[in-house]
Amino acid sequence: MKLLTHNLLSSHVPGLRPGGGFPLRIEVREGKCEGRDPPETPPVPAPPSPLRGRGRLVEIPLLPFSLPPEPLPDYEANEEFLRRLHHVLLEVEVLEGSLQCPDSGRRFPISRGVPNMLLTEEEA
Amino acid sequence: MKKLKLKELESCLQQVDTFENPKLLLEQYPTRPHIAACMLYTIHNTFDDIENKTIADLGCGCGMLSIGSAMLGAGFCVGLDIDADALEIFNSNIEDFELTNVNMVQCDICSLSDSMSDTFDTVIMNPPFGTKHNKGIDMIFLKTALQMAKTAVYSLHKTSTRQHIEKKAAEWEVKMEVLAELRFDLPASYKFHKKKSVDIEVDFIRFSAKKVLN
Ligand SMILES: C[S@@+](CC[C@H](N)C(=O)[O-])C[C@H]1O[C@@H](n2cnc3c(N)ncnc32)[C@H](O)[C@@H]1O
Numbered sequence: 001m002k003l004l005t006h007n008l009l010s011s012h013v014p015g016l017r018p019g020g021g022f023p024l025r026i027e028v029r030e031g032k033c034e035g036r037d038p039p040e041t042p043p044v045p046a047p048p049s050p051l052r053g054r055g056r057l058v059e060i061p062l063l064p065f066s067l068p069p070e071p072l073p074d075y076e077a078n079e080e081f082l083r084r085l086h087h088v089l090l091e092v093e094v095l096e097g098s099l100q101c102p103d104s105g106r107r108f109p110i111s112r113g114v115p116n117m118l119l120t121e122e123e124a
Numbered sequence: 125m126k127k128l129k130l131k132e133l134e135s136c137l138q139q140v141d142t143f144e145n146p147k148l149l150l151e152q153y154p155t156r157p158h159i160a161a162c163m164l165y166t167i168h169n170t171f172d173d174i175e176n177k178t179i180a181d182l183g184c185g186c187g188m189l190s191i192g193s194a195m196l197g198a199g200f201c202v203g204l205d206i207d208a209d210a211l212e213i214f215n216s217n218i219e220d221f222e223l224t225n226v227n228m229v230q231c232d233i234c235s236l237s238d239s240m241s242d243t244f245d246t247v248i249m250n251p252p253f254g255t256k257h258n259k260g261i262d263m264i265f266l267k268t269a270l271q272m273a274k275t276a277v278y279s280l281h282k283t284s285t286r287q288h289i290e291k292k293a294a295e296w297e298v299k300m301e302v303l304a305e306l307r308f309d310l311p312a313s314y315k316f317h318k319k320k321s322v323d324i325e326v327d328f329i330r331f332s333a334k335k336v337l338n
Contacts, residue, residue, distance in 0.1 A: 005202055005227040008243050012235050021239075034224075090200065090225070114211055117231040124235065 001113050004089035009115065011101035011108065013123060024099035024108070034091045128195060134161035136195055139220070141213050142186045146311070150207055151252035153311055155188045155280075163278065163328055164192040166303060167248065171330065173276050174198050177245035180272055182233050182265055187214035187226070189248050194223045201226045202244070204233060234264050240272045247273040250280045263292065266331075270298055273333040280306070283325035293331065304328040 003026075011021035076082075098107045099115055108117050128136075137157035146152035155163070168174040175197040181190040184203025193201050203226065205211055211228050218226050233251075251265035252258060262281060266289070269277040281289055283305060293300040306328055309321040 001229075002200075002227055004200060005229065008202070008240055009229065010239050012239065112212075112215055114215065114228045114230055116208070117229060118206065119232075119235070 001094045001110055001115050002090055003092055003094075005115075006094075006099070007089065009099065009117065011099075011104065011106060012117070012119065013101055013104040013106050016101075016103050020103045021101050023102065025102055026094060026097065026099060027107075028094050028097040030096040031092065031094045033093070130161055130165050133165060133192060133195060134158055136221075137161055137188060137192055140186060140188050140191055140217050141220075142188070143210060144213065145209070147207065147209075149256050149258070151256055151258075152185060152207070152210065154185060155250045157188070159306060159308075160188045160192050162304070163280075164189065164196055164248075166328075167246070167278055167330075168196045171276065173246040173278075177275075178202075178243075180204065180240075180244040180247045180269070182247060182249040182269055183251050184214060184228065185210045185250075187217050187228075189250065190214070190226050191217060191221055191223065193248060194221075194226050198225065203228045204231055206230065206232050233268055234261065236268050236272075238271045240268075242272070242274050244272050245275050247277045247279075249278070253282050263289075266292075267296075270296065270331060270333055276333055277331040278303075279329055279331070280326050281329060283327050286327055289329070299332040301330045302327045303330055 006024065006026060009022075009024055011024060013021060093113060094110055095113050097110045099110065099117075100107050106123075108115055110116070134157050137160050140154070140157070142154040143152045164174065174193050176199040179190070179193050179198045179201040181187070181193070181201060181203040184190050184205045185207075187203055190201045190203040203211075203214060205214075205228070208230055211230055214228055247269040249265060249269060252261050254261040254263075262285070266277070266279060266281075269279065286302070290300065304327075306326045308324050308326045310324055311321055
């Protein structure tokens with residue numbers, strides 16, 4: 001699971017506040033990181049609008065560096081920031097671990113790089 | 125990126141491994157490589173909705189449509205399916221094809237509602253038709269897809285449901301265009317079917333994602 005995918009996911013435990021269940025907390029047991037920071041290649045694809053709901057860059061344990069806590073105001077024109085973002089979103093991968101719902105605490109396992117967001121029948 | 129010819133795309137897609145023990149209730153059957161290649165080729169060449177785009181594949185199964193999209197230069201592709209066994213096969217396909225811009229998520233499309241609004245440029249899918257005690261699931265997939273897509277949704281639907289879909293599309297204020305009429309030979313569903321497979325008529329439809337959903 002790349003972090004671009006993580007950025008799209010939220011938990012669907014019933015009864016969360018509106019807009020809840022996001023961002024999921026990432027716990028990594030095994031991960032990998034390709035490319036370099038900052039990558040030399042241009043940010044292709046420049047993720048069109050990778051930052052759901054703006055201002056919600058999450059804390060990511062794998063990162064070899066830190067991103068600003070919020071996207072910079074002019075980030076679409078900021079090459080350096082885009083490169084870093086590209087690296088973070090598309091070159092860092094979580095293989096084993098879990099995603100934890102920030103509201104309910106429910107953990108969703110990630111195995112072989114695939115997060116399992118299914119709820120059990122009792123939960124749903 | 126090198127231009128892939130339609131024939132080349134089709135023969136690549138023939139290498140995609142598909143369901144080992146297809147689950148009838150989930151309507152698990154792969155899109156045939158020929159049909160998948162034609163669909164993707166049209167989406168790419170006529171509408172330019174693949175190259176460098178973010179793409180979701182709802183009910184991705186073993187990944188036929190995602191893998192094809194990736195081969196045509198998709199920026200990033202996410203396949204979503206409820207079934208772990210199918211995703212396992214998808215995963216090994218990704219390894220075989222050495223694709224790095226495809227991800228998978230195990231989830232129930234029916235529980236997503238609008239939580240992923242406007243997150244992908246394009247949604248491509250071959251959804252369950254809702255013929256296996258899951259009536260209406262095709263429309264849930266479609267509605268969810270329209271919510272997720274910023275530009276367009278490409279989907280397959282039984283021709284017999286076209287009127288109903290047109291009505292819904294008008295209600296949701298999305299434009300729909302039937303791009304092709306196909307014939308599918310689906311694995312026969314029940315043991316008492318005499319024939320091995322049944323032919324059904326299927327529409328390949330493009331919806332533009334303008335939305336007044338809900
Ligand atoms: C007709 S198959 C298409 C498979 C694949 N997209 C292809 O083109 O080869 C439909 C897929 O939808 C999946 N599916 C069925 N119900 C689902 C649900 N509620 N949520 C997510 N996926 C579902 C099945 O597991 C199956 O893989």
